Amino acid sequence: MTGRSHPDNDVSIMNCSTCGHLPNAHAVAEAENHKQHGNDAFEWAQYDVALQRYSQGVERAPHDAKLRSNRAAVYMQLKQYQQVGGCVSTQPEIHTHCFDSPAAATRRVLSRA
Numbered sequence: 001m002t003g004r005s006h007p008d009n010d011v012s013i014m015n016c017s018t019c020g021h022l023p024n025a026h027a028v029a030e031a032e033n034h035k036q037h038g039n040d041a042f043e044w045a046q047y048d049v050a051l052q053r054y055s056q057g058v059e060r061a062p063h064d065a066k067l068r069s070n071r072a073a074v075y076m077q078l079k080q081y082q083q084v085g086g087c088v089s090t091q092p093e094i095h096t097h098c099f100d101s102p103a104a105a106t107r108r109v110l111s112r113a
Contacts, residue, residue: 031061
């Protein structure tokens with residue numbers, strides 16, 4: 001992760017100066033925030049915004065299978081099917097978790113068509 005994870009994080013101490021959590025805890029919260037904004041954009045068919053938000057979330061939480069699956073759904077809506085496969089298969093340890101839902105499995109199959 002690059003940059004500061006939390007605006008109130010003081011680099012001279014180990015934990016956040018506002019809430020006391022470790023700095024990496026905020027990276028997860030940031031990823032969740034991007035996911036929620038992506039979900040809102042997707043619901044309003046603002047796919048470019050949703051794609052940007054999900055991608056930002058993946059940068060902060062690269063092992064979050066739901067973010068990757070949501071990003072794949074955006075690629076499906078944009079008819080960029082070649083991108084869907086890369087969305088879920090770039091990290092093998094994530095790959096199996098992405099198929100916990102029938103929708104994710106369908107996206108993967110359609111991306112190969």
